[in-house]
Structure formats: structure tokens, C-alpha cells
Amino acid sequence: MFIVLGGSPTGRVTLTEVDxxxxxxxxxxxxHTELLAEVARREPSRPRWVWDDTSQWYPALLSADLTVERCHDLRLCHNILRLSEAARGTELALGERNSWDDQPVELASSGTALFDDLADLAELSDGPADDEGARDPIAEYVLQRSTLDAIAATAPEAAARLQLLLAAESSGALIAEEMRTRGLPWSTAVHNAALTELLGPRPMFGGRPEKLEALSDTIRTLLQSPGLNPDSQQELLRALKRAGLTVTSTSKWELRSQKHPVVEPLLEYKKLSRLNSANGWAWMDAWVRDGRFRPEYVVGGVVTGRWATRGGGALQLPAQIRGAVRADDGWTLVVADAAQLEPRIIAAMSRDEKMAAAGRQGDLYQGLVDAGVVDTRAHAKVAMLGALYGATTGESARLMPKLAKAYPVAIGLVENAARTGERGDQVSTWLGRSSPRPGEAWHAAQRAAAEAGASPADERRARQLARDWGRFTRNFVAQGTAAEWALCWMAGLRIRLRALADERGEPHLAFFLHDEVMVHSPAHLADAVTDAITSAAEDAGRLLFGRFPVNFALTVVAVSSYDQAK
Structure with a gap:
């Protein structure tokens, strides 16, 4: 049974049963009160709740201690179908943009320098959304069903995969809201102690903590710039150049290449300043309440399908404060990390049994060494990163040919994805999430280079933009499919955890970071939770890749605080 909800989650609601x-x-x-009663009455029959946006509807249910097993998030599913290659030519894909079109927060993975320059190349929309007839959930649901039916008529396997992706994405939306509501257990006392040790006592009236101020004085002295504000990138760069450092930026990579006494204190300042601004006392005041950190996850916030955060920065908790993540008394944190997820994903997607075999014993990088592909584990990691991110220089580029020779099927998959992107075409993940097409700036550069009499500068720019987009599509297929596996892993784990609940509490997902999950569990259930995590990972692999012999290796530990897991 499908139940479509319309209206407002806290006001008048229309509940419609559809087949x-x-x-x-x-x-x-x-x-609103009647809605809560209807959800409680109907949920035991396991309907699929259909609504416009899980982040708008589910919090009202959770605040009334109501959870649902399944939903269909129309907004998230619309965005997947709108871009999907499989849906090309359907009414949904060709229709005018409207209020259902809500683009991801980021073009690419946070913290990956590879994609930093791509944001202004992607034209993710064709203009402003048309709000006429906005948010009719029944009409949108019918449109999405007809889109899947149209795909199934000519490509039934593609339609089945897309249906799985839509279900997994919607399940992820439920999980995100449940994690926010329950929160991540957090000790403000431990957090404050860590900040005090690293930065000095909390300033009473704002300003820099004393250790940052002391480092500022050292930097000013060493650069002979008494009025320098080290937080000003322009001022700092000018001071560095006046001191004879040949730098074009203040990045740590450039600074480390310089021989000058200011380098070490400056790098230390930058590290501590980042901690103070991103996860300092102000952050703790804003985001930690009643012993819980409650970030706002954005499901599908990256175009590859990875999650982002709207606030709180949960996806970037630095090591210095992870000790503040502490299990409640009588509870434990079960932390699981999927090892070398993306290389295993490309092995499974390409059906490269040789690469899959390299990871059979757990450590895929060591497997490459044992197979004689490279001489050290470090070289194996560098070579694989080169394959995933398109290395053209340095050690990665030198080692890549060895990897390509040993595993031509798997490496061929990402190489083909890169060539497709260089042509400006789309690529898709295993379940059917498709990459955006490059925007008008990209196409204009290609046209300019193709014209008679094009300058060498025009040709270089076009080639560079093509290579950049190819590197994006190269990684899109691996990162996006890894995100799909992780969604299926969490969806299966969520169901298993609910079944483990007893009179002492229910273990539940508390944290998620791309290829890592954390479960907050009653201590006596730690072993059962470990088994649930492992079996859910195995099922996710079978769900996506059938009987192909790929091993999604996990490291699972039960700890009292997050810093003990690393």
C-alpha cells in the first residue's frame, strides 16, 4: 500500500491511499493530531509513505515518538530521475523545471581538490524553476511511476536498478532525520578540555585564545610584520613574499616546500585556527544540546549521491575532538569502516575477478603487493588513487601503467568514464544516478578551440577543461556507486537494529561518513550489532552485484569514545 501525504506536516493534511x-x-x-493517530494505526501494515520531502514530514512524526519503516521521497527521487540517462526522453526529463527540482548542495566531494574548479563549469539547471502547479504530490508520484514504467518497457534491468536506488535514497532520508533527532552522544566537558589543552582557556570576551595569540606574535616577529593579521590571506601572502618565500598561496603544500623558520609556527597556527573556527567553543554552543550533537544531514547533497551537511559539519569532525563523542553509561559505540571501498566497487562494476581476488583477504592494497603488481602497500594506494582521480604527474602517474596492465578490465572502466566526460557526455553509477553535463562555459571553450584560426591559448583551455571534466566523470562512477552501496548497507542495518531492541534500549545509527557508520548501542548488544553490521554489508554487496565474488571488508570495533576507534 502507498499512502500519499499532502498539505502541511503540522497543519491540515490530506492522506490518500493509492495503488x-x-x-x-x-x-x-x-x-495534525489525527495524522499522528493514522500513522500509528497504519504503520504495522508496512505501507510506503509518499511525501514531498522527508526532512519536512518526518521530524513531526519523530517528535511524537513515531517511526516509519519505508517512504518514497518525491523530491529526492525527482532529482535522480530528472538527470538519469535511463530516463532521457521521458515526460519528467523533458518537462519544464519546477519546484520539485532542488539541486544538490555541492557539485563534488567535500575536501577533494580535484573538483574545486568544476563548480562553475556545471550547468545544473536550465533557468529558474516554474512554480506553477507546484508540490502536487499525487501528480508527481504518478509522473515518477510512469517514468519508471517507460524505462521498464525498453530497459527492464535499468528500471529495476533505478527503483532500488530510489528506495535506498528514500531510506537514507529517514536515517538522516533519525540520526539528527537522536543525536550523537557528546561530552561538552571532554570537548572543552581538549580545546583548553590545544588553544588555551576560552577567551572571556571573544578574540583569539592565548596559544593562537602567542603563535600570532611569533609569526609577526619572524616575518618582521608587527601589524600582520595572520587570518588575512592577502596580508599573510604579502608578508611571506617580503620575507623571501617564493609562494603563490598560503596552502600547507606550498608552505611545506619552503625553508624558513616561520613555516612550522604558521602551519601550527593554521591548524589550530581552523579547529577554533570550525569546532571551537562557539560551535559547541550552537550545535550541542543536552549531551547530543545534532547535525543537519543533506541526503544526496553531492551530485555523486554522497551526503553533505547543512550545518554542524558532521562530515569533518577533526581527530582532536573525537574523544568528545562518548557513549552513554551502559552503552557503547560500535564503529565500522569499509576498507578500500571504491577500488572494490570498480572491481565489482567491471566484473574484474582478478582485482576482486586481490581484496579477498581484507587488505586490497596488500593484495596488490602480494600479486606482484607493485612493490609496497604505499605504492599500491598511490597507484589506486591515481586510477580513481586521474593522476597525470608524479608517483601516481608512474605507477598507473602497472595497475592498468594487471587489471585492464577495472581500470578500463574508469578510463572509459574519463573519455566519456572529456566528450561532454554523461556517465552513470551502477544503479543509474547520472552525472550532470558540463555547462555553457565548457561548451563555449570547445567551440572556440574547434573554430578555424583558434589560438593556441584557446586550444589549451579547451583541452584542460575537457581533462578536468573527464577526471570528474572518472571518479563519479566509483564514488557514486560506493554511495549507493553505503545507502543499501545502512538501510539493511537500520532494519536489523530495530529488531534487536529490548527492554534496555534500541541500538541505532548515530553517525555516518561515506564509508563509515557508528551505532550507539546498549553494551550487552555490542556483539549482536557487530554481526548486524557485517551481515548488512554482505547483503548490500549481493543486492547490487549479485553473486560476483567481491568482498566488502569491514573493520568493526566497540569502543566507549570515538577516538578509540582509530
């Missing part, structure tokens, strides 16, 4: 084809069976107008 799998979207045919309306019954309609009920409800108040």
Missing part, C-alpha cells in the same frame, strides 16, 4: 500505479483509492482530510 502501485498511482490510482487513488481513498482520501482523508486530517488534522
Amino acid at each position: 502501485s500505479a498511482g490510482v487513488v483509492l481513498t482520501t482523508l482530510p486530517l488534522s
Whole structure:
């Protein structure tokens, strides 16, 4: 049974039962109080709740201690279908943009320098959204069902994979809201102690903590710039150049290449300043309440399908404060990390049994060494990163040919994705999430280079932009499919954890970071949770890749605080 909710989650609601084809069976107008009663009454029959946005509807249910097993998030699913290659030519893909079109927060993975320059190349929209007829959930649900039916008529396997992706994405939306509501257990006392040790006592009236101020004085002295504000990139760069450092930026990579006494204190200042601004006392005041950190996750916030955060920065908790993540008394944190996820993903996608075999014993990088592909584990990691991110210089580029020779099927998959991107075409993940096309600036550069009499500068720019977009699509297929596996892993784990609940509490997902999950569990259930995590990972692999013999190796530990897991 599919139940479509319309209206407002805290006001008047229309509850409509529809069948799998979207045919309306019954309609009920409800108040907010009546909605809560209906959800409690109907949930045991395991309906799929259909609504415009999980982040708008589910919090109202969670605040009333109501959880649902399944939903269909129309906004998230619309965005997937709108861009999907498989849906090309359908009414949904060709229709005018409207309020269902809500683009991801980021073009690419946070913290990956590879994608830093791509944001202004992607034209993710064709203009402003048309709000006419906005947010009719039944009409949108029918449109999405008809889109899947149209795909199934000619490509049934693609439609089945897309249906799995839509279900997994919607399950992820439920998980994100449940994690925010329950929160990550957090000790402000431990956090404050860590900040005090690293930065000095908390300033009473703002300003820099004493250790940062002391480092500032050292930097000013060493650069002979008494009025320097080290937080000003322009001022700092000018001072560095006056002191004879040949730098074009203040990045740590450039600074480390310089021989000058200011380098070490400056790098230390930058590290501590980042901690103070991103996760200092002000952050703690804003984001930690009642012993819980409650970040705002954005499901599908990156175009590859990875999550982002709207606030709180949960995806970038630095090592210095992870000790503040502490299990409640009588509880434990079960932390699981999927090892070398993306290389295993490309092995499974390409059906490269030789690469899959390299990871059979757990450590895929060591497997490459044992197979004689490279001489050290460090070289194996560098070579694989080169394959995933398109290295053209340095050690990665030198080692890549060895990897390509040993595993031509797997490496061929990412190479083909790169060539596709260089042509300006789309690539897709295993389940059917497709990459955006490059924007008008990219196409204009290619046209300019193709014109008679194009300058060498025009040709170089076009080639560079093509290579950049190819590196993006190269990684898109691996990172995006890894995100799909992680969604299926968490969806399966969530169901297993609910089944473990007893009179002492229910273990639940508390944290997620791309290829890592954390479960907050009653201590006596730690072993059962470990088994649930492992079996959910195995099921996710079978769900996506069938019987292909790829091993998604996990490291699972039960700890009292997050810093003990590393």
C-alpha cells in the first residue's frame, strides 16, 4: 500500500491511499493530531509513505515518538530521475523545471581538490524553476511511476536498478532525520578540555585564545610584520613574499616546500585556527544540546549521491575532538569502516575477478603487493588513487601503467568514464544516478578551440577543461556507486537494529561518513550489532552485484569514545 501525504506536516493534511500505479483509492482530510493517530494505526501494515520531502514530514512524526519503516521521497527521487540517462526522453526529463527540482548542495566531494574548479563549469539547471502547479504530490508520484514504467518497457534491468536506488535514497532520508533527532552522544566537558589543552582557556570576551595569540606574535616577529593579521590571506601572502618565500598561496603544500623558520609556527597556527573556527567553543554552543550533537544531514547533497551537511559539519569532525563523542553509561559505540571501498566497487562494476581476488583477504592494497603488481602497500594506494582521480604527474602517474596492465578490465572502466566526460557526455553509477553535463562555459571553450584560426591559448583551455571534466566523470562512477552501496548497507542495518531492541534500549545509527557508520548501542548488544553490521554489508554487496565474488571488508570495533576507534 502507498499512502500519499499532502498539505502541511503540522497543519491540515490530506492522506490518500493509492495503488502501485498511482490510482487513488481513498482520501482523508486530517488534522495534525489525527495524522499522528493514522500513522500509528497504519504503520504495522508496512505501507510506503509518499511525501514531498522527508526532512519536512518526518521530524513531526519523530517528535511524537513515531517511526516509519519505508517512504518514497518525491523530491529526492525527482532529482535522480530528472538527470538519469535511463530516463532521457521521458515526460519528467523533458518537462519544464519546477519546484520539485532542488539541486544538490555541492557539485563534488567535500575536501577533494580535484573538483574545486568544476563548480562553475556545471550547468545544473536550465533557468529558474516554474512554480506553477507546484508540490502536487499525487501528480508527481504518478509522473515518477510512469517514468519508471517507460524505462521498464525498453530497459527492464535499468528500471529495476533505478527503483532500488530510489528506495535506498528514500531510506537514507529517514536515517538522516533519525540520526539528527537522536543525536550523537557528546561530552561538552571532554570537548572543552581538549580545546583548553590545544588553544588555551576560552577567551572571556571573544578574540583569539592565548596559544593562537602567542603563535600570532611569533609569526609577526619572524616575518618582521608587527601589524600582520595572520587570518588575512592577502596580508599573510604579502608578508611571506617580503620575507623571501617564493609562494603563490598560503596552502600547507606550498608552505611545506619552503625553508624558513616561520613555516612550522604558521602551519601550527593554521591548524589550530581552523579547529577554533570550525569546532571551537562557539560551535559547541550552537550545535550541542543536552549531551547530543545534532547535525543537519543533506541526503544526496553531492551530485555523486554522497551526503553533505547543512550545518554542524558532521562530515569533518577533526581527530582532536573525537574523544568528545562518548557513549552513554551502559552503552557503547560500535564503529565500522569499509576498507578500500571504491577500488572494490570498480572491481565489482567491471566484473574484474582478478582485482576482486586481490581484496579477498581484507587488505586490497596488500593484495596488490602480494600479486606482484607493485612493490609496497604505499605504492599500491598511490597507484589506486591515481586510477580513481586521474593522476597525470608524479608517483601516481608512474605507477598507473602497472595497475592498468594487471587489471585492464577495472581500470578500463574508469578510463572509459574519463573519455566519456572529456566528450561532454554523461556517465552513470551502477544503479543509474547520472552525472550532470558540463555547462555553457565548457561548451563555449570547445567551440572556440574547434573554430578555424583558434589560438593556441584557446586550444589549451579547451583541452584542460575537457581533462578536468573527464577526471570528474572518472571518479563519479566509483564514488557514486560506493554511495549507493553505503545507502543499501545502512538501510539493511537500520532494519536489523530495530529488531534487536529490548527492554534496555534500541541500538541505532548515530553517525555516518561515506564509508563509515557508528551505532550507539546498549553494551550487552555490542556483539549482536557487530554481526548486524557485517551481515548488512554482505547483503548490500549481493543486492547490487549479485553473486560476483567481491568482498566488502569491514573493520568493526566497540569502543566507549570515538577516538578509540582509530
